[in-house]
Amino acid sequence: MTRDKYTIKFTQPVTSNKEGLQLATPEIVAKYIAKRLKTEIIADLGCGIGGQVIFFAKECKKVYAVERNPEKLEYAKRNCTLYGVDNVDFILGDALSEDTKEMVSDADIIFSDPARPLSEKERTLENLEPPVTGIIKLYSDITAELAFHAPPQMPPERINLDCEHEYLSLNGQLNRLTLYFGSLKECERSAVVIPGETRLCSTEAPVIKEGPLFDYVYEPEPSVVKANLLSELARKLAGTGKEILYYKGNEKRTLLTSPGLINSPFFKDRYLVLGRTEMDISKIKEKLRLEKAGKVVLRFDIKPEKYWETRIKLENGLSGTRTLHIFGFGDEVVICEKIKS
Numbered sequence: 001m002t003r004d005k006y007t008i009k010f011t012q013p014v015t016s017n018k019e020g021l022q023l024a025t026p027e028i029v030a031k032y033i034a035k036r037l038k039t040e041i042i043a044d045l046g047c048g049i050g051g052q053v054i055f056f057a058k059e060c061k062k063v064y065a066v067e068r069n070p071e072k073l074e075y076a077k078r079n080c081t082l083y084g085v086d087n088v089d090f091i092l093g094d095a096l097s098e099d100t101k102e103m104v105s106d107a108d109i110i111f112s113d114p115a116r117p118l119s120e121k122e123r124t125l126e127n128l129e130p131p132v133t134g135i136i137k138l139y140s141d142i143t144a145e146l147a148f149h150a151p152p153q154m155p156p157e158r159i160n161l162d163c164e165h166e167y168l169s170l171n172g173q174l175n176r177l178t179l180y181f182g183s184l185k186e187c188e189r190s191a192v193v194i195p196g197e198t199r200l201c202s203t204e205a206p207v208i209k210e211g212p213l214f215d216y217v218y219e220p221e222p223s224v225v226k227a228n229l230l231s232e233l234a235r236k237l238a239g240t241g242k243e244i245l246y247y248k249g250n251e252k253r254t255l256l257t258s259p260g261l262i263n264s265p266f267f268k269d270r271y272l273v274l275g276r277t278e279m280d281i282s283k284i285k286e287k288l289r290l291e292k293a294g295k296v297v298l299r300f301d302i303k304p305e306k307y308w309e310t311r312i313k314l315e316n317g318l319s320g321t322r323t324l325h326i327f328g329f330g331d332e333v334v335i336c337e338k339i340k341s
């Protein structure tokens, strides 16, 4: 598969303008969302170039694809034809109008993937386009089953609604937050990892224990960290006889640790711990030489303009072949080697 401008997100050569393609949901994510929202009739309000509609059409009997931009709606039609789906009613109109509501009034689920406005002062559910709050107000008397995408970095306190917050990571990066209402809500918070579609839900799990630094450390998937599900992950692993402990971290960088090597789809990366020292260039270099390092990857808070300067200082004089990762937490650094899966 070539990685041209379409195939980064789609397996077929979709038709779109630049903006439509940028806003489109990647096929692999759209497939997951469509499976989770499988129903008889679904309405996608603000369907863009149809990235999500195509996969709703494969899972559901009928899809309403609503879009206010005629050019994008045209692309959506062509893209549905390209993917061989013909059970979509395309509606050119404003998602917030009574006319549109009337046309989709037999939908079982109302879905929207709103765009972020170019000039937003504060990211809220009101200033997305179409606005999530406006849709909830207008469509709640049709169905309680609503689902929305929202920016994953939006602080949870700005989403003070009774819904499931599902964070999704794609190829190790936080990709989106989806809010599920009504009977679509299965728990308070959840995390999904794609590819693989493995999912973890919030429960009353005992708080993950903090541990000393063992021989192995793990970076959990960002969706697990963002959904605050480290304790649930620890409990899940404990159920399979594997103990994992919390070492250190924050929302940007978290490490779990265990004395024996374990695996989980909820780990982004696994590392062998080689040692730890102070946040001091000469002490770190000493360890790097001992471990026959040749290259380093810096995994601590550092100003972007300082990254290469520091990295070159650390690599200067190293003659080994190993690439080592240096995690930093305050005054401490942990030197590790990534375990290839």
Ligand SMILES: C[S@@+](CC[C@H](N)C(=O)[O-])C[C@H]1O[C@@H](n2cnc3c(N)ncnc32)[C@H](O)[C@@H]1O
Pocket (backbone or CB within 6 Å): 020, 023, 024, 025, 045, 046, 047, 048, 049, 050, 051, 052, 053, 066, 067, 068, 069, 072, 093, 094, 095, 096, 113, 114, 115, 116, 129, 130, 131
């Ligand atoms: C993030 S894009 C949707 C992308 C889509 N999920 C895809 O995969 O192609 C949001 C879309 O909502 C449309 N939109 C914004 N406000 C709307 C409104 N009030 N009524 C209908 N469409 C609207 C925008 O034109 C934009 O195409």
